[in-house]
Amino acid sequence: MCAFLLHLHFIGTLLPIENINTVATFNLKINGKPRTVDVDPATPMLWVLRDHLDLPGTKYGCGIAQCGACTIHLEGNAVRSCQLPVSAVGKSPITTIEGLSEKAEHPVQKAWLEHDVAQCGYCQAGQIMTAAALLKRNPNPSDEEIEAQMSGNICRCGTYVKIKEAVKSAAKK
Amino acid sequence: MNNDKNALDRRSFLKASLLSGGGMMLTVSFLSSFKSADKAEALNLPDQWAELNGYIQITADNRIKLVCPNPEFGQNVMTSLPMIVAEELDADWKNVTVEMGPHDNVKLGPQFSGGSNSVRMYWKPLREAGAAARQMLREAAAQTWNVPVGEVTTKAGVLSHSSGKTAKYGQMAAKAATLPVPKDLVLKSPKDFTIVRKSKKNVEGLKVVTGKPLFGLDYRMEGMLIAMIQHPPGFGMKLKSFDAAEALKMPGIKDVFSLKLYEEGFEQAGFDTRTFNDLLVIVGKSTWEVMNARKKLVAQWEPAGEVKDTMAGRDGKRIVTVPGALESSQTQMAQMAEYAKKPAQELRKDGDPESAFKNAAQVIERTYTAPFLAHNCMEPMNYFAHVTDEKALLVGPLQSPGWIEPTISKLLNLPPEKIEIQMTRMGGGFGRRAYNHYLSEAALISRKVKAPVKLIYTREDDMTYGIYRPMYTATYRAALDANKKLIGFHVKGGGVPEHPIHANRFPAGAVDNYLAEGWQIPSNVTIGAFRAPRSNFNAAAEQSFLDEVAEAMGKDPIQFRLELLKKAKENPVGKNNDYDADRYAGVLELVRDKSGWGKPGSEKYSRGVAAYFCHNSYAAHIVDIVTRDGQPYVERVFSAMDCGIVINPEAATNMVQGAVVDGIGNAFYGALTHKDSAAQQTNFDNYRLIRHNEAPKKIEVHFVQNDIDPTGLGEPPFPPVFGAVANALYKNKGRRFYNQPFKPELDKAI
Numbered sequence: 001m002c003a004f005l006l007h008l009h010f011i012g013t014l015l016p017i018e019n020i021n022t023v024a025t026f027n028l029k030i031n032g033k034p035r036t037v038d039v040d041p042a043t044p045m046l047w048v049l050r051d052h053l054d055l056p057g058t059k060y061g062c063g064i065a066q067c068g069a070c071t072i073h074l075e076g077n078a079v080r081s082c083q084l085p086v087s088a089v090g091k092s093p094i095t096t097i098e099g100l101s102e103k104a105e106h107p108v109q110k111a112w113l114e115h116d117v118a119q120c121g122y123c124q125a126g127q128i129m130t131a132a133a134l135l136k137r138n139p140n141p142s143d144e145e146i147e148a149q150m151s152g153n154i155c156r157c158g159t160y161v162k163i164k165e166a167v168k169s170a171a172k173k
Numbered sequence: 174m175n176n177d178k179n180a181l182d183r184r185s186f187l188k189a190s191l192l193s194g195g196g197m198m199l200t201v202s203f204l205s206s207f208k209s210a211d212k213a214e215a216l217n218l219p220d221q222w223a224e225l226n227g228y229i230q231i232t233a234d235n236r237i238k239l240v241c242p243n244p245e246f247g248q249n250v251m252t253s254l255p256m257i258v259a260e261e262l263d264a265d266w267k268n269v270t271v272e273m274g275p276h277d278n279v280k281l282g283p284q285f286s287g288g289s290n291s292v293r294m295y296w297k298p299l300r301e302a303g304a305a306a307r308q309m310l311r312e313a314a315a316q317t318w319n320v321p322v323g324e325v326t327t328k329a330g331v332l333s334h335s336s337g338k339t340a341k342y343g344q345m346a347a348k349a350a351t352l353p354v355p356k357d358l359v360l361k362s363p364k365d366f367t368i369v370r371k372s373k374k375n376v377e378g379l380k381v382v383t384g385k386p387l388f389g390l391d392y393r394m395e396g397m398l399i400a401m402i403q404h405p406p407g408f409g410m411k412l413k414s415f416d417a418a419e420a421l422k423m424p425g426i427k428d429v430f431s432l433k434l435y436e437e438g439f440e441q442a443g444f445d446t447r448t449f450n451d452l453l454v455i456v457g458k459s460t461w462e463v464m465n466a467r468k469k470l471v472a473q474w475e476p477a478g479e480v481k482d483t484m485a486g487r488d489g490k491r492i493v494t495v496p497g498a499l500e501s502s503q504t505q506m507a508q509m510a511e512y513a514k515k516p517a518q519e520l521r522k523d524g525d526p527e528s529a530f531k532n533a534a535q536v537i538e539r540t541y542t543a544p545f546l547a548h549n550c551m552e553p554m555n556y557f558a559h560v561t562d563e564k565a566l567l568v569g570p571l572q573s574p575g576w577i578e579p580t581i582s583k584l585l586n587l588p589p590e591k592i593e594i595q596m597t598r599m600g601g602g603f604g605r606r607a608y609n610h611y612l613s614e615a616a617l618i619s620r621k622v623k624a625p626v627k628l629i630y631t632r633e634d635d636m637t638y639g640i641y642r643p644m645y646t647a648t649y650r651a652a653l654d655a656n657k658k659l660i661g662f663h664v665k666g667g668g669v670p671e672h673p674i675h676a677n678r679f680p681a682g683a684v685d686n687y688l689a690e691g692w693q694i695p696s697n698v699t700i701g702a703f704r705a706p707r708s709n710f711n712a713a714a715e716q717s718f719l720d721e722v723a724e725a726m727g728k729d730p731i732q733f734r735l736e737l738l739k740k741a742k743e744n745p746v747g748k749n750n751d752y753d754a755d756r757y758a759g760v761l762e763l764v765r766d767k768s769g770w771g772k773p774g775s776e777k778y779s780r781g782v783a784a785y786f787c788h789n790s791y792a793a794h795i796v797d798i799v800t801r802d803g804q805p806y807v808e809r810v811f812s813a814m815d816c817g818i819v820i821n822p823e824a825a826t827n828m829v830q831g832a833v834v835d836g837i838g839n840a841f842y843g844a845l846t847h848k849d850s851a852a853q854q855t856n857f858d859n860y861r862l863i864r865h866n867e868a869p870k871k872i873e874v875h876f877v878q879n880d881i882d883p884t885g886l887g888e889p890p891f892p893p894v895f896g897a898v899a900n901a902l903y904k905n906k907g908r909r910f911y912n913q914p915f916k917p918e919l920d921k922a923i
Contacts, residue, residue: 050460059390060390062857062858064632069551097382097384098383101383104383116375116378116824116827118247118378119248119831120245120550120599120600120601121381121598122600123551125382151865154857155551156835156862157551158830160865161830
């Protein structure tokens with residue numbers, strides 16, 4: 001968990017404290033497609049995705065990088081989109097849950113279905129994005145590595161046992 | 174077989190429904206209210222849905238749509254309820270799709286998710302719905318084939334006759350829909366079940382893992398505005414004045430205004446609880462813009478003073494006085510300790526407890542406390558509303574549309590038929606979304622700004638202006654005679670603002686001299702149902718206490734409970750004992766045997782046991798703690814449940830595992846405290862929720878196998894977790910933990 005929390009902390013320092021009353025144009029690459037938005041540069045990617053690009057799969061849970069519901073991939077790394085201002089994205093490609101695989105063909109999505117992980121399901125997009133980034137970096141994580149890496153994502157329904165089973169079974173594929 | 178000890182819960186449920194102002198049907202007469210289709214010709218297109226009753230639609234090309242009546246909040250009703258229909262319909266599950274129903278209490282019954290009631294309440298009506306439709310399909314086939322209906326059989330969505338004729342359901346659906354609804358139905362014997370008891374995947378699983386817009390917060394409409402509410406800084410405060418000049422200069426902001434939720438004298442129904450009545454509202458184009466501009470609002474707040482609320486009640490309206498003081502958790506704790514010494518209301522008395530305690534050779538007395546808890550649903554409160562002079566469209570997460578509709582009707586002065594409430598998948602509920610003031614707020618805001626609006630609570634709003642689990646305390650006393658026999662039991666419980674006692678629960682009925690008392694302290698902190706209300710505290714306190722009593726008596730804690738249950742069964746004390754002693758003992762025995770309790774092999778663990786009965790189901794857990802990095806850690810849990818027939822075993826296991834994790838988390842960390850009426854926890858950085866690395870590595874769940882009509886599972890596994898954790902902690906640390914959450918107590922111990 002430490003590695004990406006540090007990363008998030010770094011991004012956090014770029015976030016302007018107060019909003020700027022200007023609107024700028026941003027050319028983004030999201031789920032492999034070019035997307036353009038005209039927004040306040042301080043707008044977190046979470047709200048750019050949800051309010052401006054009609055990609056509501058990325059969820060709002062806390063707004064302060066504590067729960068992980070808003071996890072997306074920035075250049076393949078899991079980041080908290082609630083703390084990532086659109087102005088900090090630059091040319092880095094972004095993947096959201098909608099872009100991981102539309103038909104649930106990604107091994108992590110498949111494992112989530114196989115283990116029927118979800119209860120309410122609200123946090124699961126974030127869980128899946130964190131797990132997908134983890135397995136890309138470390139295709140064979142130990143139980144302890146899974147526990148540490150997945151601990152930034154809160155599941156209020158308490159599906160952690162199932163999440164661990166699913167990550168382990170996705171790792172085998 | 175019905176062996177459902179539900180008398181108390183059913184009564185309290187009836188009360189709740191009545192308080193809410195109607196709209197619910199407890200005797201489900203969905204079939205009699207359903208009208209058959211007028212003409213078969215109207216349904217001659219292959220993709221047209223023939224509606225056999227409110228729950229079942231079938232197309233000529235053999236697709237079967239089952240309608241889920243109850244809102245989904247993770248308890249998996251969208252899968253389990255249609256499974257019940259499909260079972261009696263004899264449908265092929267592969268051809269079934271499931272749709273969340275509209276709000277229609279006439280056609281679809283009570284539509285209330287909560288109280289672990291969905292499966293229990295719908296078991297019979299949904300079986301009847303499936304069986305009735307199957308009967309109509311058989312009748313349609315019999316008429317078409319000109320054979321006696323008794324000779325038409327069904328299997329996996331296919332009708333057959335011994336002559337060799339066969340038809341898929343779809344081929345007979347249009348005709349079946351015109352036939353009268355049969356009166357006499359034969360339901361399957363549990364041994365013939367082919368869908369129920371066989372694990373089925375979550376019907377919305379694919380949508381969840383691909384990020385489809387399922388939740389209220391995901392709902393959008395063209396021209397929709399975003400609204401947020403600036404609440405007072407604490408309970409007992411209200412808006413005095415505000416200056417919106419700076420906020421209105423911010424980009425995207427449309428309006429700032431104050432709004433009264435309930436006008437003076439408005440008769441609130443039982444679930445119309447709200448945190449504040451004077452709302453400062455900000456409306457704008459996008460979430461981020463509104464969040465930002467909101468910081469520029471300048472508001473003055475003042476003490477609200479004592480407030481009189483008008484509440485609807487069974488015996489007409491009544492006035493409830495809400496105190497005006499600015500409260501703090503510390504003073505509330507002190508106040509509870511003081512009240513605990515005063516005389517209280519007697520709730521149940523058996524035998525002569527006074528004499529038993531006077532003559533006791535040993536009296537054990539222990540006091541337990543627990544703080545307010547915030548629900549912390551992962552999806553914060555929100556609702557979409559589009560209200561015009563003519564009608565209202567309301568879309569979002571809620572647990573019971575039928576309870577809020579009468580309130581909305583009164584607030585908007587619109588008849589119920591002009592109000593459409595749609596239910597989205599909920600990002601958690603836990604009781605919180607039975608209180609739909611946020612829906613009423615959204616509706617009033619939409620009417621004011623004359624636009625479609627989505628009201629969003631930020632995490633901070635959600636946490637600091639909640640409808641909390643009350644603060645509780647209970648003092649337990651046990652009287653032992655010279656032979657260390659339990660001769661008297663006394664529980665005196667209280668809380669802010671309600672007491673936790675279920676007077677007729679175990680060990681009532683098992684002890685000759687028994688006394689239960691309750692008291693309460695009024696407060697302006699808003700409270701409501703939280704996963705297994707009251708039980709979630711009782712099970713912690715009572716089950717810890719029984720552990721300590723067993724130890725004083727020199728008995729094994731499981732054996733001690735089994736002996737008490739034996740007495741409760743063979744020679745029960747008093748009347749109205751609220752549990753079935755056999756089933757209670759059954760889960761204890763099952764968890765004992767599955768966990769190897771008392772057998773070699775678990776020496777590395779500090780083991781704690783607890784069991785409880787609530788919401789008509791029975792639960793027992795054994796919690797195994799190890800010391801990890803100097804801290805106690807629950808590494809392994811064994812659970813045994815008796816909820817009768819288990820509809821969907823894998824999902825049921827998931828639910829129990831989740832409840833265990835939730836219980837461990839709240840036992841160690843859960844607390845919402847106030848200082849000068851303001852919540853001290855505002856987000857997940859200071860309200861600690863259990864995380865992946867703190868959850869057990871293994872939670873083994875076992876179900877008692879029987880053919881008893883199913884009861885619920887959302888709540889029953891949750892309460893005894895707290896007790897089992899406390900008892901295991903004692904084994905691990907050598908001292909007892911009486912005050913939740915345990916983590917601060919643990920830190921003090923180090």
